[in-house]
Amino acid sequence: MNHNSIINRIVVFAPHPDDDILGCGGSLAGHIEKGHIVKIVYLTSGESGSIEIGKAALGGLREVEARSAARILGVEQTDFLRWPDGYLTVQREYLRQLTSLIRAEKPHRVYLPHSQDAVSDHLVTHQLVMEAIRRAAGPWYQECPGGEPWTVATVLGYEVWTPIAAPGIAIDISAFMDRKLAALREHQSQLIGYAYDEAITGLNRYRAVMNSRCQYCECFQLLKITSLMDQPAYD
Ligand SMILES: [Zn+2]
Numbered sequence: 001m002n003h004n005s006i007i008n009r010i011v012v013f014a015p016h017p018d019d020d021i022l023g024c025g026g027s028l029a030g031h032i033e034k035g036h037i038v039k040i041v042y043l044t045s046g047e048s049g050s051i052e053i054g055k056a057a058l059g060g061l062r063e064v065e066a067r068s069a070a071r072i073l074g075v076e077q078t079d080f081l082r083w084p085d086g087y088l089t090v091q092r093e094y095l096r097q098l099t100s101l102i103r104a105e106k107p108h109r110v111y112l113p114h115s116q117d118a119v120s121d122h123l124v125t126h127q128l129v130m131e132a133i134r135r136a137a138g139p140w141y142q143e144c145p146g147g148e149p150w151t152v153a154t155v156l157g158y159e160v161w162t163p164i165a166a167p168g169i170a171i172d173i174s175a176f177m178d179r180k181l182a183a184l185r186e187h188q189s190q191l192i193g194y195a196y197d198e199a200i201t202g203l204n205r206y207r208a209v210m211n212s213r214c215q216y217c218e219c220f221q222l223l224k225i226t227s228l229m230d231q232p233a234y235d
Contacts, residue, residue: 008036011107013098013129016046016085016119017066018187023158024111024199025073025180026173026218032074033176039077039105040070043094043125044085050189059085061189069186070177090126090131098132099144106150114157114164114221122160130155130223157221164204168222170207174215177204 010031014020020028020040031038045066047059070078079101083094102110112129113122114198136143137151156169173180181197188197207217 002133006063008034008109009105009107009109010036010038010107010109011102012028012038012040013112013125014040014042014112015088015113015119015125016044016049017042017062018046018069018184018190018196018208019113019122019158020066020111020182021069021073021183021187022160022196023113024156024218024220025069025183026176026204026216027111027171028075029073029179030171030173035055037077038073038075039079039107040066040075041079041081042066043081043088043128044083044121045080046085046190048085050192052192053189054179058189060118063185065187065189069183072183072186088121088128090124090127094128094134095132096141096144098128099135099141102132102136102152103144103147103150106147107152109154109156110152111158111220112154112223114159114162115223116162116165117160118162119160124189126157151226152224153226155224157223159203159219159221161199164219164221167207167219169220170211170217171220172208172214172216173204173210173213173218177201180204 012020045059046062047055050058113126117123118145204216208214208217
């Protein structure tokens with residue numbers, strides 16, 4: 001096993017397909033370039049995300065879009081939990097599954113929506129995953145299979161359409177912005193009538209001007225840092 005695979009397993013939790021790309025797509029491309037192992041877990045398949053396309057067809061379509069988008073970043077591992085879009089709640093069964101998943105995947109770093117996100121499914125995803133991370137680390141909750149307790153070293157909150165008020169870290173994604181936008185454009189069902197590619201270019205450019213000297217940045221809320229040695233290494 002090489003060193004990278006020991007210290008760099010990454011799991012991303014996305015409430016809907018495309019939140020992963022918008023929130024941390026550039027950073028994920030950076031992880032892949034470094035040889036890190038990335039898995040994206042979609043809590044819902046985003047079946048409520050269109051007025052033009054009905055729910056029955058949309059969930060499957062968005063899973064196809066999500067896989068194509070992830071592949072453009074170099075991410076091959078995707079997992080669809082297929083919980084109901086628009087109706088996520090903090091509940092026992094979801095906590096049990098997420099705690100098991102963290103114990104099984106043993107990520108060193110987790111990306112999830114930040115704590116002030118105004119979209120209900122995003123905020124609930126934040127609450128569910130933070131609690132699952134806490135539960136996975138201890139010896140309790142043995143009804144959650146997946147193996148031994150596991151402590152996630154670094155937890156970063158990403159921003160989608162609710163900007164983080166006080167970002168804790170800015171990651172330079174200039175080298176990966178084109179790839180991020182190409183991945184986003186795989187989410188064709190979401191781009192009908194909404195220029196999300198322009199919106200995210202604006203946000204990432206704004207972050208770069210205000211937080212760093214690079215061309216494009218993704219900013220994150222620092223939710224947990226165990227060691228200063230475990231900082232992003234993209235430069
Ligand atoms: Zn979303």
